[in-house]
Amino acid sequence: ETGVTQTPRHLVMGMTNKKSLKCEQHLGHNAMYWYKQSAKKPLELMFVYNFKEQTENNSVPSRFSPECPNSSHLFLHLHTLQPEDSALYLCASSQDRGAVWGYTFGSGTRLTVV
């Protein structure tokens, strides 16, 4: 148990579907992150939330829409995705933006867009 739980573990969706990824942490952390992991590429930071406020959006297309209703939950809403969006989507949390221990990651959601 990593302390960060992501659901679903696997998701297959068509390009016209709308779905949401969920992330939950009960570590008492104040910062939460969405990363995209594609084969042969480094982890790409997508969004950062600090104390429920979005502090960064790294030029992510609008078909990805994050939501952070409280400091324990983070969502990534998906709509009209493209096949190149297929990847492992990782959620992470940290005590704060400068945490000594880095980030605690969830196991990810493997997304396939068909």
Next chain:
Amino acid sequence: EDQVTQSPEALRLQEGESSSLNCSYTVSGLRGLFWYRQDPGKGPEFLFTLYSAGEEKEKERLKATLTKKESFLHITAPKPEDSATYLCAVRGGSQGNLIFGKGTKLSVKP
């Protein structure tokens, strides 16, 4: 631009054959270098944080070292259960986000 480069991309070792993984970086104002381990189908798991040149950290068969331009992850007498992808990341820049390398996939054969 902040950047992390890991080498080799893949490494195959026999059980007991010691080796090192490299992480070279360029960052404006390093505020920590992190090593993670990632198993297939799982998220990265934290291993070490290093902050200053000359610092070393150890955990079981792993030892991480840091210079001003690179870090090494030394694996002594590896076992098959050490097989995983090892990720290096640096924290720097104005936002202080973690910037990751592509990783080194390590396979240890019995």
